[in-house]
Structures are given as C-alpha cells and as structure tokens.
Amino acid sequence: MIREVAADLALGLAVVVVLGSATGVLVMRGAYRKLHFVTPVALVAPVLVVLAVFIRSGLDENTGESLLALIFLLISGPYLTHATIGAIRARERRGENGPEESR
Amino acid sequence: MTGFVLAAIVMLAAVVPCSVVLVRGKVMEAVVAYEVISSIAVMVLILLAQGFQRPALFELPVLLAVLLLGSGLVFVRILERWL
Numbered sequence: 001m002i003r004e005v006a007a008d009l010a011l012g013l014a015v016v017v018v019l020g021s022a023t024g025v026l027v028m029r030g031a032y033r034k035l036h037f038v039t040p041v042a043l044v045a046p047v048l049v050v051l052a053v054f055i056r057s058g059l060d061e062n063t064g065e066s067l068l069a070l071i072f073l074l075i076s077g078p079y080l081t082h083a084t085i086g087a088i089r090a091r092e093r094r095g096e097n098g099p100e101e102s103r
Numbered sequence: 104m105t106g107f108v109l110a111a112i113v114m115l116a117a118v119v120p121c122s123v124v125l126v127r128g129k130v131m132e133a134v135v136a137y138e139v140i141s142s143i144a145v146m147v148l149i150l151l152a153q154g155f156q157r158p159a160l161f162e163l164p165v166l167l168a169v170l171l172l173g174s175g176l177v178f179v180r181i182l183e184r185w186l
Contacts, residue, residue, distance in 0.1 A: 004106075011110040011150075018117045018143060025139055026120035031131035034124070038135060042142040049146050052107070053153050065161035066149050069168040073145060076172035080138055083176055087183035088131050 007055040014048035017041070031088050035081060042077030046070050107154030111147045118143055134178055141171045 017040050024037035050066045057063050121143075124136040145164045152160035 008106045011106050014146070015110050015113045018114050018146070021139065022117035022120045022143075025124055025136055031129070031135055034132055034135040038138050038142070041139050046142070046146055046149075049110075049149055053149065056107075056153065062153060062158055062161050065165055066153075069145055069149060069161075069164040072165065072168035072172065073142060076168065076175065077142070080172065080175040080179070083179045083183075084131070084134060084138070087134070087179045090183045091131065 003055050007052040010048045010052040010055065014045040014052070017045040017048065021045075032085075035084060035088075038081055038084075039077065042073055042080075046073045105154045107150045111150035111154060114143050114147050114150070130182060134175075134182065137178065138171075138175055141167070141175065145171065 021037040021041045025034050028034050028037070047070065050063070050070045053066045054063045118140055121136040121140045125133045125140070128136065145168050148160070148164035148167060152158070152164070
C-alpha cells in the first residue's frame, strides 16, 4: 500500500513538472527563455518516472532498462541544450534571428 | 487503469502546447519544443510499458533516448551551419 502511494506520488510530481514545463514553453517568449523549460522535462521528470517504476517493480529488468533510458536522457539533455544555445547564438551572429526571437 | 497509464495520458496532453509552439513558433523555438516533446515521448513509452506490464516494450524508450541525442544534434548543427 505504501509503495503504491509513493509510486503514485512520484508519478504525480513528474506529471506536474511536465505540465508546468509545457506551459512554460508555450507562454515564454524567445528561444532562450523557452530553453529553460527543457531541463525539467529532460532531467527531473525522468528521474521521478524511473523512481516510480523502481518503487513499484523493485530491482528487476524493467527498472534496469528504464534506468538505461534515464542515463541516456541525463547525458543528452544538457548536451543538446548547450548545442541549441550555440546554434541560436550562431544564427544571431549571422543576423537570421531577430531580437524578439532570441530574447 | 493504473496510475502509470493515467500519467502517460496526462503527459501526452502536455504535448499539445509544445505542438502549438512547434507549428507556430520561429525556427529555434520549434527546435526547443521538439526537444521537450522527444523527452516526453521517452517517459510516455516507459509509463505505458510499465502500465500494461509488457517488459519487451521497455526497449523502445531506451532506443528513443539514444536516437534523441543523435537526431537533436543533427537538427541543431544543420540549423546552425546551413539553414
């Protein structure tokens, strides 16, 4: 019973993080500001989801594969964010982004 | 319906605002929305595999997480250098 509640709590937190980030991506103006909301979706929410799977299933094959996906997400998230910032700056230098897009 | 399936459905609803940005936003804003949608897709696949108790389906999110890095970098590098 306690395990189910804890798993549902982690899932609820993950859903709140994802919904909040999606709203932030929609509402914020400019790619730089929207980029702030990639990190919670790419890092925080997957940790909570894998935690929920671990709580519900224990240490088994499903948890292991979820953990593998989490590791790839943890590696790719910051790297992609950094590369995206670089691309925005490069496009700004070439004059392809107006100031209203990037700020 | 388990909590995992319910969470997957709600997370899929979060794709809608990102899709609006993807369709209506400028190029780099669309790339940011694409990255968010990709991360959500990985989590949804994990949640559905766990919710429906299909261990074989846990390979899909691993594969998508690997492809997320490659595809995202291809998008970003092409937009940075050529488009």
